[in-house]
Amino acid sequence: MPLGARAYDIVIAPDAIDSAGARLAAMFPGARYGIVTDDNVASAQLPRLAASLDAAGLAHSEILVPAGEASKSWGHLQTVVDAILAARLERSDILIALGGGVIGDLAGFAASIARRGMDFVQIPTSLLAQVDSSVGGKTGINSSHGKNLVGAFHQPRLVLADLAALETLPPRQFAAGYAELAKYGLIDDEDLFFWLEANYPEIQAGGPARGEAIARACAAKARVVAEDERETGNRALLNLGHTFGHALEKATGYSDRLLHGEGVAIGMVLAHRFSAKLGLAPSQDAGRVEAHLKNAGLPTTLADIPGDLPPTPVLMDAIGQDKKVSRGALTFILTRGIGRAFIEKNVDPQTVATFLEEIR
Amino acid sequence: MPLGARAYDIVIAPDAIDSAGARLAAMFPGARYGIVTDDNVASAQLPRLAASLDAAGLAHSEILVPAGEASKSWGHLQTVVDAILAARLERSDILIALGGGVIGDLAGFAASIARRGMDFVQIPTSLLAQVDSSVGGKTGINSSHGKNLVGAFHQPRLVLADLAALETLPPRQFAAGYAELAKYGLIDDEDLFFWLEANYPEIQAGGPARGEAIARACAAKARVVAEDERETGNRALLNLGHTFGHALEKATGYSDRLLHGEGVAIGMVLAHRFSAKLGLAPSQDAGRVEAHLKNAGLPTTLADIPGDLPPTPVLMDAIGQDKKVSRGALTFILTRGIGRAFIEKNVDPQTVATFLEEIR
Incomplete structure (x- = not known):
């Protein structure tokens, strides 16, 4: 590091x-x-x-x-x-x-x-x-x-x-960690994501690809953090999927209903779907991300979370309280496709609320 | 700064x-x-x-x-x-x-x-x-x-x-602050201490010397902190009187029995007396420090603290828990006289305990 x-x-x-x-x-x-x-x-x-x-x-x-x-x-x-x-x-x-x-x-x-x-x-x-x-x-x-x-x-x-x-490690915990691993591919390294798709069986089984995957993830994170330790800029890219994810974790009481990595998995799929809805990214990328995470044993939709979720205004309140807020405007990590995430600081809360209503 | x-x-x-x-x-x-x-x-x-x-x-x-x-x-x-x-x-x-x-x-x-x-x-x-x-x-x-x-x-x-x-500000609170002000003279600036002795009436009365005294204190502190923000070296000099003082504050329950600055006043006198006992500093300097702090309305001895103090082993325990400890040896700020404080990292706990017994 x-x-x-x-x-x-x-x-x-x-x-x-x-x-x-x-x-x-x-x-x-x-x-x-x-x-x-x-x-x-x-x-x-x-x-x-x-x-x-x-x-x-x-x-x-x-x-x-x-x-x-x-x-x-x-x-x-x-x-x-x-x-x-x-x-x-x-x-x-x-x-x-x-x-x-x-x-x-x-x-x-x-x-x-x-x-x-x-x-x-x-x-x-x-x-x-x-x-x-x-x-x-x-x-x-x-x-x-x-x-x-x-x-x-x-x-x-x-x-x-x-x-x-x-x-x-229990399989559910392994899957939750894998969501964060896949994140590095989704942020800025489509080759990594494609490699993860191809090598997932070996990573899951504990072969040599597992150590390689962890090393690639650490290297990716170290590179981002070294450039922006205090998150005044690009480190925020590491929050891909986290604004939705944190709100869902709060809505489920930080409980076993939804592990952090599971919230991130759903959040990353939502970030891709939301970006597609805004016309920023191809919707087939969202489908490909969802398919791979589902294959890795992860929840990918709100319906995958056991039990009832609070109404959309409560979720929006949690999103507004996230640290990634500046002067009242919502900051989201959006994407132009796999490996092409970017920071958007001026997301209209109403657009997010409408999106959440549509997918429930 | x-x-x-x-x-x-x-x-x-x-x-x-x-x-x-x-x-x-x-x-x-x-x-x-x-x-x-x-x-x-x-x-x-x-x-x-x-x-x-x-x-x-x-x-x-x-x-x-x-x-x-x-x-x-x-x-x-x-x-x-x-x-x-x-x-x-x-x-x-x-x-x-x-x-x-x-x-x-x-x-x-x-x-x-x-x-x-x-x-x-x-x-x-x-x-x-x-x-x-x-x-x-x-x-x-x-x-x-x-x-x-x-x-x-x-x-x-x-x-x-x-x-x-x-x-x-109530007079007792003013006096407690004055102890920290006088500290800067005692650490490394005997001219400041002598100036404080001479100008104390005007400082106490709120004349122009008060603002000047505050400015000199801030400048002294800024100089020390700028050289050693994280206290890996000379910033520890600012703790003159604080190891004894903190132990006395703990012994009195962080209560109105002893304000922080009052503990520091007693602690600075003890640091001078302890240094004199070790043959490091002239004992008349300890007397001069005590006289000025007493004149400023501050307690200067253990007997000045209302109520009973715990036995010496309890005070020693508090001294041992202070942050200014490294690998078990006690670190004290000692002095060679007014304006000549220094950091001593190898103080024998038994010597301190004996000193505390003698002055009770």
């Missing part, structure tokens, strides 16, 4: 957790470690990480939070920060986020504000975290007003993506 | 609040404003600020918190951030901190994490905030583990120090 003095490595390997101890010992002499993880990851991966740190003689303590998006809350943020202080971790010590996107966002934000900022390391164990949330420094929690509305830009010092951890 | 792209002006004037509207309108075209303030300042100064913003045609909403250090809490942080989001303030809008150090620390931290960071303006109305906390970008709240242990470095876009606001 090329960010000048704050540049960091992204290691993608089957044994990234097992070799973590040796790597950390070399990078941070004398540091102690706090490991933030959740119940699920604790049983699956924490023993591997603890063994690796023990073998390298590194002192560590654990901070457990419940699994699930609901842990990105004020209450759990305070719990993690208090645990950091209670463990007397100092500015020169290291917080490790071991888990999926929720753990990375929560632990990274806690690291950014504990003692006004301590270093942290991402060890993403979900596909979503490996291809997206662990890279780029966005951290945060959710608010009753919307998702990720409270947080900080805080870059990790190192990202260790462990491919073995993906072997135990 | 020279910080490259994040440089900002510090305006010190009798009518800084009254001219705020015109100044802000010129700096931030199109922005809306959220004003964070407390009950006390709301009655004394909010009408002036509201009138100034109204006259310039600037939209604003108010976010009120109770007066006092207890507002630097997780609960009030959440309240302020939620109010920012509920008011739909956007990244391009401006949060104004109108009040003393508590308001500046709390509002600045809220601004740093709302929507991952929005701009804010400091309008300090206490002497302490004008000479110290409003300048330099340290923001935060207190934790049950200690003071300012949760926070962020977030520089304001502008500081407006209103001299008229000091006219209504």
